[in-house]
Amino acid sequence: MYDRKTWIVVIACSLLLALNLYYGQKNAAAARDQAAQEAPAAGPGTPAGGPEEASGELVEQEPELPPVDAKTFTLETGDAIFTLSSLGGGVKTAELVHQKSVVDPERNVTLNAGDSSPVGALADGPDRMETVNYAVAEETRDDGGRLTGVVFLGKHPSGLLVKKSWSLVSPDEDGSPYLLDLQVELQNPQDAQTRQPLENFSLYLGRAQPLQTRELSPSGVLWREDGSFEFIKAVRGGKLDAGLFSRAQVLVQATREEMDYAGVSSQLFATVLRPAETSSGGFWSKAFDVTLREGEKEVAGVRAGYVLPAVSLEPGDAPVTLNYRLFMGPKDNRMLRRMGDGWGDVMNYGWFSIFSRFMNFLLVHVHDIVSKVSDKWSWGLAIIIVTIVVRALMWPLYARSNRTMKRMAKLKPEMDRLKEKYPDDPAKMQQELMGMYRKYGINPVGGCLPMFAQIPVFFGFYRMLQYAVELRGNGFLWVDDLSMPDTVGHVFGLPINILPIVMGISSYAQMHMMPNTSADKTQQTIMRLMPVMFFLFCYNFAAALALYWTTSNLFSIFQTWLTQRMPEPELKERKGGAGKSFMERMAEAAEQQKKMKQARGRVVEGPEDPPKKKRGPRTGG
Numbered sequence: 001m002y003d004r005k006t007w008i009v010v011i012a013c014s015l016l017l018a019l020n021l022y023y024g025q026k027n028a029a030a031a032r033d034q035a036a037q038e039a040p041a042a043g044p045g046t047p048a049g050g051p052e053e054a055s056g057e058l059v060e061q062e063p064e065l066p067p068v069d070a071k072t073f074t075l076e077t078g079d080a081i082f083t084l085s086s087l088g089g090g091v092k093t094a095e096l097v098h099q100k101s102v103v104d105p106e107r108n109v110t111l112n113a114g115d116s117s118p119v120g121a122l123a124d125g126p127d128r129m130e131t132v133n134y135a136v137a138e139e140t141r142d143d144g145g146r147l148t149g150v151v152f153l154g155k156h157p158s159g160l161l162v163k164k165s166w167s168l169v170s171p172d173e174d175g176s177p178y179l180l181d182l183q184v185e186l187q188n189p190q191d192a193q194t195r196q197p198l199e200n201f202s203l204y205l206g207r208a209q210p211l212q213t214r215e216l217s218p219s220g221v222l223w224r225e226d227g228s229f230e231f232i233k234a235v236r237g238g239k240l241d242a243g244l245f246s247r248a249q250v251l252v253q254a255t256r257e258e259m260d261y262a263g264v265s266s267q268l269f270a271t272v273l274r275p276a277e278t279s280s281g282g283f284w285s286k287a288f289d290v291t292l293r294e295g296e297k298e299v300a301g302v303r304a305g306y307v308l309p310a311v312s313l314e315p316g317d318a319p320v321t322l323n324y325r326l327f328m329g330p331k332d333n334r335m336l337r338r339m340g341d342g343w344g345d346v347m348n349y350g351w352f353s354i355f356s357r358f359m360n361f362l363l364v365h366v367h368d369i370v371s372k373v374s375d376k377w378s379w380g381l382a383i384i385i386v387t388i389v390v391r392a393l394m395w396p397l398y399a400r401s402n403r404t405m406k407r408m409a410k411l412k413p414e415m416d417r418l419k420e421k422y423p424d425d426p427a428k429m430q431q432e433l434m435g436m437y438r439k440y441g442i443n444p445v446g447g448c449l450p451m452f453a454q455i456p457v458f459f460g461f462y463r464m465l466q467y468a469v470e471l472r473g474n475g476f477l478w479v480d481d482l483s484m485p486d487t488v489g490h491v492f493g494l495p496i497n498i499l500p501i502v503m504g505i506s507s508y509a510q511m512h513m514m515p516n517t518s519a520d521k522t523q524q525t526i527m528r529l530m531p532v533m534f535f536l537f538c539y540n541f542a543a544a545l546a547l548y549w550t551t552s553n554l555f556s557i558f559q560t561w562l563t564q565r566m567p568e569p570e571l572k573e574r575k576g577g578a579g580k581s582f583m584e585r586m587a588e589a590a591e592q593q594k595k596m597k598q599a600r601g602r603v604v605e606g607p608e609d610p611p612k613k614k615r616g617p618r619t620g621g
Helices: 002-025 333-339 343-347 350-373 378-393 395-410 412-421 426-440 444-466 498-513 521-538 543-563 582-602
Strands: 072-076 080-085 090-100 108-111 135-141 147-155 161-168 179-187 202-208 220-225 228-235 239-241 251-265 269-275 279-290 299-307 320-330 487-491 494-497
Touching: 072 147, 072 161, 080 320, 090 161, 090 269, 090 320, 108 269, 202 251, 202 269, 202 279, 220 279, 220 299, 228 279, 228 299, 239 279, 251 299, 269 343, 333 343, 333 350, 343 350, 350 378, 350 444, 378 395, 378 543, 444 543, 494 498, 498 521, 498 543, 521 543
Parallel strands: none
Antiparallel strands: 072 080, 080 090, 090 108, 135 147, 147 161, 161 179, 179 320, 202 299, 220 228, 220 251, 228 239, 251 269, 251 279, 269 320, 279 299, 487 494
């Protein structure tokens, strides 16, 4: 009974991993034309009136002829160049100075590149972006003449008067190289015919898409509501998918009472807009397909908007002021955690967040030490050192497991006799086997403990590496980029990745060195199939994960070699009248239930019921 269930679970897990590998490499069924989405706006749209003076007040002006070209302005930090455009009054692009493009290594990663609308543009519905060409009311500069802020004034097609003030944040703040402050003032003019509900409008969050076809994590829309982080991924076909059992949708819209922030993200970069104070709001999001390079398969991208609070502006009301902070930069865990207030959730580590955060903390600090000695291969060496440290901490657990397995191996003759004694009654054999374990004080689960203990560490490391922008572009030995598979060539269209192959060989060698025991078939089955499952899991993932697992395997081989030279543990009967184990009681209960069912099945006709005594008539009184 237990063996059959084990095989079902293992086969199901293997099928899921195989399906994940298949669909991760499946080409798009059909190409989508993105010309309309990629092309620049046809014209400047509704012209904005110019201000009477540089006061920046929301005063409606006489319309002017639109300029031939939109004006652009750059706000620069040491790590990013924000290009602002008067067409839409927002951030056209954010160029990340220290992040090189994979498609074109001569260029820097540029967020929102190729979008016709800037981040911060007003929309009166999903994908209904304004094309207002704003007038420039004010420019601010520091003592060195560097531009630090721009104020745009314009009139939205709805009739709203709009003022957008962009500025750099203080360099003393965490994350400041990738942050901008935005103040939006909205006013419904006196001569307007209707009131304007602000929840009908949104601020554009821009677009996010993979930087390369083989990106390991999907792009999607993210938001944080009342301290709870959520993420919906974009899938090919221009749809959004919230999870395994959800139905993919073309458009996702949501209204929230307590929005902390919302944004779009790819595997390693994000654009997030956060209000100064938590308020009602929401978001909309749409997916699209795009081909990064000619001849490559399509990848899924996403664009979104941040819905304004539920406030109605009557004609002639005082302007409503909304303050936001915009982040456009890398998903650097250490930086985002220092920013506080839930910014760290943007990493989207998921269920194993506590392990991922610890592994990232350890990896970054070890790298800081290694890089002082040598910058060459510093990240690869840091991964190896972190792996050794983690495995050293688990050494006592491994030693106990190895001791348990050796003691179980000495019981093999007794186990063979039980198989011969109960060839057709596996439940009874299991019950006797558990009694034998209790007699000698052996915990059969103890042999699996190191493997089970490594699972949360493995998945924590997996999620951390999935978003480790620090590894991007850093190589080790023959690996050019630790954040990508170490593909050295292709055979019949299949990638040849060296590190996962080395990992699989080392896993097999490690299992081969373990004590051979048939004490528990469940344990044996899991242990034998684990190397195959992890090989399939890691094959198309970042080379850093295969490096971690290979190092872990080599460390285990060294541990096994060392323990094989230590004195053999003695097999002694346990003293005292210890009670039955939980597993033994469960086996006995299962056996008892089985016997009761068999007994009920054999009963054809039960004994006659005794005659019922007749009750006399009621006399009352």
